[in-house]
Amino acid sequence: MSENLKLSNQVCFPIYSLAKEVVGLYRPILQQLDLTYPQYLVMLILWEEGTQNVSEIGTKLHLDSGTLTPLLKRLEQKKLIERNRSAQDERIVQIELTADGQKMKTAATQVPEQILNSLNVTVEQLEALKTGIDNILNQIRK
Amino acid sequence: MSENLKLSNQVCFPIYSLAKEVVGLYRPILQQLDLTYPQYLVMLILWEEGTQNVSEIGTKLHLDSGTLTPLLKRLEQKKLIERNRSAQDERIVQIELTADGQKMKTAATQVPEQILNSLNVTVEQLEALKTGIDNILNQIRK
DNA sequence: TTTAATTATGTTGTGTACAATACAATAGCA
DNA sequence: TGCTATTGTATTGTACACAACATAATTAAA
Known part of the structure; x- marks a missing residue:
């Protein structure tokens, strides 16, 4: 195999490994907030930009509904967010911080x-x- | 928040995103071999270095047994590898390519x-x- | 040589991650 | 208005990923 071809393995595997290491760095820190890294990313968006649709969160994090729906339900169980269907368009589920969720921003x-x-x-x-x-x-x- | 502190989010999230994109690039290509990206990584090790313990594979890929055991069983089901306990030390499971697994190296x-x-x-x-x-x-x- | 510690793998439980599919609601158009 | 396409979310199934725990085998120590 030419050196150039080896390069893709030599770059892609470190990318894959680094992402796991980074998530691993967050794990003990976020454990104090009882959050996983993807859950933290969702909370960051809500803290920065306020109430969002599921699809808006999905677009920003590049996650689909099959990932987000159960994740958001877990955040709801922890009383950090509320999920409410829009009155105007009942397909839309608005994700809104609770007082607890808002308060966590400080920590x-x-x-x-x-x-x-x-x-x-x-x-x-x-x-x-x-x-x-x-x-x-x-x-x-692109 | 200071600019430096924002930086960690601005680096860690792209790392996390890039890893998912890279795995996504491999997906359609590896689909032709009926492999996932982590399965491909295991096969790469076996092609390059031959028979390995589970723990050796885990060390090289930074994956633990809870991830590797079911992954290796799936490769076994596809008849790409064999899992055999060592006669010398029965705790050790040797992972060996089958003829089919060896043949896949060319493709x-x-x-x-x-x-x-x-x-x-x-x-x-x-x-x-x-x-x-x-x-x-x-x-x-380190 | 019996016990204690270590090693190697497996199991279970929780949580992503995404493809494929389903479905209800809305929007656009003839 | 009715029909069709699109949109937004949910569900299901498969596959990682890792923590915590279990278990069996080996090694080391007293």
């Missing part, structure tokens, strides 16, 4: 700092990595 | 090329990304 402000610490790399390294990843994501998604 | 040589094409970026971009990812992986794992 969650500590998460990024803890992650940055455990990543243990320079801001310059992170920014370079972000640029490289965004380039490839744009190529793949 | 699979086309996979890296197809992935490189669909990634649609330059080799330089890929190598830069690989360097960035490997740096962070080393930091996290």
